[in-house]
Amino acid sequence: MDMFFIYSFLPLLFLLCYVLRQAFARRRSQHCYILDYECYMPPDNRKLTTKSSGEIIIRNKHLGVNEYKFLLKAIVNSGIGEETYAPKMVFDRRESSASLSDGLVEMDEFFHVSIARLLSRTGLRPSDIDVLVVNVSMISTVPSLSSRIINHYKMRDDIKVYNISGMGCSASLISINLVQNICKTIKDVKALIITSESLSMNWYNGNNRSMILANCLFRTGGCAMILTNKHSFINKAMFKLKSLVRTHHGSKDEAYGCCVQREDDKGFVGINLGKDLPKAATRAFIDNLKEMAPKILPIRELIRFAVMHLIWKKRSKTVVKPVINFKTGVDHFCLHTGGKAVIDAVAKNLNLSEDDVEPARMTLHRFGNTSASSVWYVLAYMEAKKRLKKGDRVFMISFGAGFKCSSCLWEVMRDLEGENNVWKDFIERYPVKDLANPFMEKFGWLNQKEDTFILPDDYEVPG
Numbered sequence: 001m002d003m004f005f006i007y008s009f010l011p012l013l014f015l016l017c018y019v020l021r022q023a024f025a026r027r028r029s030q031h032c033y034i035l036d037y038e039c040y041m042p043p044d045n046r047k048l049t050t051k052s053s054g055e056i057i058i059r060n061k062h063l064g065v066n067e068y069k070f071l072l073k074a075i076v077n078s079g080i081g082e083e084t085y086a087p088k089m090v091f092d093r094r095e096s097s098a099s100l101s102d103g104l105v106e107m108d109e110f111f112h113v114s115i116a117r118l119l120s121r122t123g124l125r126p127s128d129i130d131v132l133v134v135n136v137s138m139i140s141t142v143p144s145l146s147s148r149i150i151n152h153y154k155m156r157d158d159i160k161v162y163n164i165s166g167m168g169c170s171a172s173l174i175s176i177n178l179v180q181n182i183c184k185t186i187k188d189v190k191a192l193i194i195t196s197e198s199l200s201m202n203w204y205n206g207n208n209r210s211m212i213l214a215n216c217l218f219r220t221g222g223c224a225m226i227l228t229n230k231h232s233f234i235n236k237a238m239f240k241l242k243s244l245v246r247t248h249h250g251s252k253d254e255a256y257g258c259c260v261q262r263e264d265d266k267g268f269v270g271i272n273l274g275k276d277l278p279k280a281a282t283r284a285f286i287d288n289l290k291e292m293a294p295k296i297l298p299i300r301e302l303i304r305f306a307v308m309h310l311i312w313k314k315r316s317k318t319v320v321k322p323v324i325n326f327k328t329g330v331d332h333f334c335l336h337t338g339g340k341a342v343i344d345a346v347a348k349n350l351n352l353s354e355d356d357v358e359p360a361r362m363t364l365h366r367f368g369n370t371s372a373s374s375v376w377y378v379l380a381y382m383e384a385k386k387r388l389k390k391g392d393r394v395f396m397i398s399f400g401a402g403f404k405c406s407s408c409l410w411e412v413m414r415d416l417e418g419e420n421n422v423w424k425d426f427i428e429r430y431p432v433k434d435l436a437n438p439f440m441e442k443f444g445w446l447n448q449k450e451d452t453f454i455l456p457d458d459y460e461v462p463g
Helices: 002-029 050-059 065-076 100-122 145-153 168-183 209-217 231-236 277-296 299-314 340-350 354-367 371-384 439-443
Strands: 033-039 131-136 160-164 190-196 222-228 239-248 259-263 269-273 332-335 393-400 404-412
Touching: 033 100, 033 231, 033 371, 050 065, 050 439, 065 209, 065 439, 100 145, 100 190, 100 222, 131 145, 131 168, 145 160, 145 190, 160 168, 168 190, 168 222, 168 239, 168 371, 168 393, 168 404, 190 371, 209 269, 222 371, 239 277, 277 340, 277 393, 277 404, 332 340, 332 354, 332 371, 340 354, 354 371, 371 393
Parallel strands: 131 160, 131 190, 332 393
Antiparallel strands: 033 222, 033 239, 190 222, 239 404, 259 269, 393 404
16 A cells, blocks of 8 residues: 555656756756956057057147146046057047047957957857847947947857947946846857947047046956856856846936036037036945845844944944945955046945955056946956955946946856966066056146146157
8 A cells, every 4th residue: 555655656756856856957047157258458559658648638739738737637646557558540640530430440359359269268159159249338330239240250140139338337237137137038048248348439639627537547448258057058157147236327317417428519529527426426336235235245244234223323423333344245346447536435335445446456557447348357357366266256346327336246156267367468567556657757747837738858749
């Protein structure tokens, strides 16, 4: 009788095990992993040295004494070094007459190098890619940039394509969120994300201070990455996406208007960075953290903060306002290199040490603000320093026009040694202790009486 009972329920038991296994496999396949990524290293003839920067400023005949002084101060205090990169048209002395072809040349240089290297390293063919996501905010072409990539690499006819524009420095995490949602509904996805920015057609040639500031910060760069939920690739993956939160304050006029592409009163196009930008960024950042914190921090830290906050509300005059400790749930902080002020503000809000923000500061110094790709150069710095070990958690934060703040948490899947890394040939020189830009030393100051720009005796004015 007992044996009959067992044999009767064996098929049901097998069915239950099969259903549970399938459910587990389906849940596992919904996770999103980074298989590999490639940060773009422009050629050396694209380096924007201090001398090159001075030449560009001198060529702009619309700048007066006050604008020169403003630029000097901005460059010296920017945290940007002498090895960042600019588009080809700048070195051709054509920044005031850039064309669509200049923008396409800039994009092609990045596409052809980075995508080819990434595919070669992962062993994937262009025909293996199921999803292509391209995010470049400030150039829109017909056919699209994504179509340009598909044509060059002869990708499949049924590839799913998304071309994202206007999302600014937060665009790469928005693209990852898109692929994350695709991975929840389709199995064995191999997605290629391309993130960059076109500076050629957006180099500002006027004298509006809020717009010339962008020329001091933004530099050429980009990143190509492959994301997947294919089970056989998991052991090769570098990172697993744990959480992602997007915050958008576009409904607030103050936030919407703080970072806008527009024409000045003389018709010159550029990016206007308004005085409300720091305030808008802080508000978006705080709202983003309110949603992200419960997803990534241990319960004990959330309870501690809640209790301390209640005490502070009752005794605000005698008790210091509590700060939530993100280090209880995060091992590394990957911050957007929007500028020295942006890094300082995030460090202050998260109570981070100089060691925590070192990767962001060094990335700003070496590569500048490369828009949406900047966080990947920061991540590559950590990898090149061999700081990313299996099980570590990396908190990635980016900001963008709109105004937006996006953040995500990655889990390191294996010890990373920094092979084939964009930093590998010069990582031993970092961290750099002195981040001061030598622009002031090399180009002097302004002679306010004569309204002229003082140059070194051995310097020849171009043109």
